[in-house]
Amino acid sequence: MEKTYLIAGLTVKMDTYGRTLEQAKPYLYDVSGDCDIAIVSNWKVFRDEFPSWSDDMGEYIFSGFDFYKKLLGYDxxxxxxxxxxxxxxxxxxxxxxxxxxxxxxxxxxxxxxxxxxxxxxxxxxxxxxxxxxxxxxxxxxxxxxxxxxxxxxxxxxxxxxxxxxxxxxxxxxxxxxxxxxxxxxxxxxxxxxxxxxxxxxxxxxxxxxxxxxxxxxxxxxxxxxxxxxxxxx
Amino acid sequence: MKLKEGFLLREIAGETVVLPTGDDLDLNMMITLNETGKFLWQRLEQGAEEAELVEAVLAEYEIDAEGAKHHVHAFLEKLNEFGFLA
Incomplete structure (x- = not known):
């Protein structure tokens, strides 16, 4: 389920699970309207390239990667x-x-x-x-x-x-x-x-x-x- | 003579650095340029040939023709050695 967060001062939309969902809990934040950042984890696309990673690990790495990439747009x-x-x-x-x-x-x-x-x-x-x-x-x-x-x-x-x-x-x-x-x-x-x-x-x-x-x-x-x-x- | 594609010259904290921007970014490929190095790099980016570089150096700096030729040639050899020339 998609949830909204406040991370690094930015409103963020993310639909995630497992460890990422758990670690993001303290960042939950009600947002009405658009968010600054919508996180797109490409884990499913790249899963085959990282056979040794669990889904939990892959989702965590790829969601973070996307967040930090989009963070560049906000200095x-x-x-x-x-x-x-x-x-x-x-x-x-x-x-x-x-x-x-x-x-x-x-x-x-x-x-x-x-x-x-x-x-x-x-x-x-x-x-x-x-x-x-x-x-x-x-x-x-x-x-x-x-x-x-x-x-x-x-x-x-x-x-x-x-x-x-x-x-x-x-x-x-x-x-x-x-x-x-x-x-x-x-x-x-x-x-x-x-x-x-x-x-x-x-x-x-x-x-x-x-x-x-x-x-x-x-x-x-x-x-x-x-x-x-x-x-x- | 041409610079390889995908390098980027930037000023960072007072240093002129050239960095590869390709997806296989190798930070060991990072070099720094002094003032004349930057001067020559920017002209290479615009497609200047060796003779044009020598002319540009003669026009910009107080140096004789022999010195300019030598300097430009040494710079190009170094770039080639480090893999920056196509």
Whole structure:
């Protein structure tokens, strides 16, 4: 059955099932009239190409893919990252899978207790709005379904590397562009690619970007927070 | 001499980058261009031949004919080496 939702500040129509339906529940929203986005999951079309995926998994991946593609039309994109909020500001930690994004944001929860929560553990949406950049939880939040239906000002994005010692520094130039592009959804087609590059350009000009070397001690969270918030942990 | 189809020159955060836009996007194919590189790329996009590129460089920059020829040739060789020429 088709239901209506409010996701990343946009009204969304979606007819889905299973895990996707379940994870979208906190986003249900009554809409009269047209929605900004109508999600079309192409899972049924591509099912044969992914024989190892369950329908549940396929629907989840393809519905998310369509949402994030259409989000580009509203100056928004998905950054493959774990997003943690402290004192009302969101910080995104991005890296290849397996690098330890969630491990790192968990250190933030340890350090900051009640002041912190996970906004989205895998695929937060970010949007450029009139009053700045914001991060949003979405129903597509990774295996643990750690996500909240909240809009939070975006305080910074860090590209994370595992290291023995903790260190953080501003990140710019070609390497930063390459590392960030890798973790942003890039739907096929020239229009989408151009839009992604326009948004990345603005993101890098308007939001602090960092390179974080970190280990698995809670000190890593203190070092990252110190630079990214400009305050002592 | 022609650029391969499907590459896009953009300014991102102060860098001039050329990215493949094809569906098999390989980010390792991303290159950055300096000012003269961008100047030459944009003329290649318009279909300029090597001799025209040399003329354009001579008109735009303070460089002698020998230097311009050498510079343009080296740039084209590099593009070819990285697979940007058809």
């Amino acid at each position: 928004g994109m998905m950054v493959h990252s774990s997003a943690v909020v402290v004192d009302g500001t969101a910080y995104l930690f991005t890296a290849d899978s397996g690098t330890g994004k969630s491990t790192h944001t968990n250190l933030w929860l340890k350090q900051f207790g009640d002041r912190a929560y996970i906004l989205n553990d895998d695929k937060p949406a970010i949007r450029r709005e009139k009053d700045g950049w914001f991060a949003y939880g979405t129903p597509w939040s990774g295996k643990h379904d750690l996500s909240r239906n909240i809009r939070v000002p975006l305080g910074g994005v860090a590209v994370l590397n595992r290291a023995e010692e903790n260190a953080i520094a501003p990140f710019a130039g070609v390497e930063a562009i390459q590392q960030l592009l890798k973790q942003i959804n890039r739907p096929k087609g020239m229009d989408c690619r151009v839009k992604v590059m326009e948004l990345l350009d603005l993101l890098m000009k308007e939001v602090p970007i960092w390179k974080l070397d970190c280990n698995m001690e809670v000190e890593a969270a203190q070092v990252a927070y110190g630079a990214m918030s400009g305050k002592d942990a």
